[in-house]
Amino acid sequence: MDTTTCPRCKQTINSQAVTCPFCRTELKAYGHPGIPLHRAAGDEYLCETCTYHIDDTCNYPKRPHAKECTLYQNEEERKLELQQKNQKPSLNVSINNWIRRNQGLLMIFGLLLICFLLVLSRS
Structure with a gap:
């Protein structure tokens, strides 16, 4: 069983859970249990580091002040993935x-x- 940690109460939970069984925080998009729901940490907004906001292709109504989003893609992680793909294999x-x-x-x-x-x- 794959496990993860609830972003709110920090309890260990099943990675397929739609809501946290301890604090009832939504973990997946409502009605779409296969889509993860990304949350901003603290007072930051997801849009600040999202690829879609940076390249101006985002059409999310809460942009640029989204705290939760299903389409969020971290720009730094994407850059690292591209670097790894472009590196010549040994x-x-x-x-x-x-x-x-x-x-x-x-x-x-x-x-x-x-x-x-x-x-x-x-x-």
């Missing part, structure tokens, strides 16, 4: 990815090698 990672993509080809090559060795050992 040789070891590249080889592992190639092996995973070509398992069938490697199995056929292995079987051919075994057959070749058997033929050589009989002659």
Whole structure:
């Protein structure tokens, strides 16, 4: 069971919970239990660090003073993800990815090698 912490009462709860069973704080969007509800900490607003506010594509009515939002995307986290995607993978990672993509080809090559060795050992 995946667990998380309630942002209000700090109790450990099931990550799939729609509301906190201890303090009844809503944790997911109303009527949409699969969508997380992001909350601002303290007196800050979510819009200050949201990608959609920064690039001016947000159409949320409470913008720029939203304390709760289902579409919130942290700009700093997005930048880190893009940096990680753009980094060149190491040789070891590249080889592992190639092996995973070509398992069938490697199995056929292995079987051919075994057959070749058997033929050589009989002659």
